[in-house]
Amino acid sequence: MPMTDPMQGVFRGFDIAGAGLRAELQRSEVVASNLGNMHRTGNAKDEPYRRKVLVFEELLQDARGGQAAAGVSVARVEEDKTPFPVFYQPGHPDADETGQVLGSNVDLFQELVDMQTIERSFDANLQALRTYRQMLQNTITNMSR
Secondary structure (H helix, E strand, C coil): CCCCCCCCCCHHHHHHHHHHHHHHHHHHHHHHHHHCCCCCCEEECCCCCCEEEEEEEEEEEEEECCEEEEEEEEEEECCCCCCCCCCECCCCCCCCCCCCCCCCCCHHHHHHHHHHHHHHHHHHHHHHHHHHHHHHHHHHHHHHC
């Protein structure tokens, strides 16, 4: 029977929560970019800024022939395909011959909701880190008795 390392996987909880924090940090950068570009306009020849969204994927590790959770990562950044709002503003630099301007499809309220969700997810991952640390400290304390 092969001897396995008793410390193998002890810190996996930190890795999983850390992966969640990294993914949410990337998500917050995308939301910040969306907010920073929400007023970029365009027309039929030049598209305005299109909202970006992240797609997450579960990270898996091989665990003795099976798969075990190892956190989350960003699989890709996609563009939101919702249509651009059109508004009438003759004289605008991006206005076409009829005075129509395409606005960005970034919705301020959606981005604020996303930021709130990111904050809550960040808090949950930090709490998971604290809980896991406390569990390890309790285990070490109980082993030394």
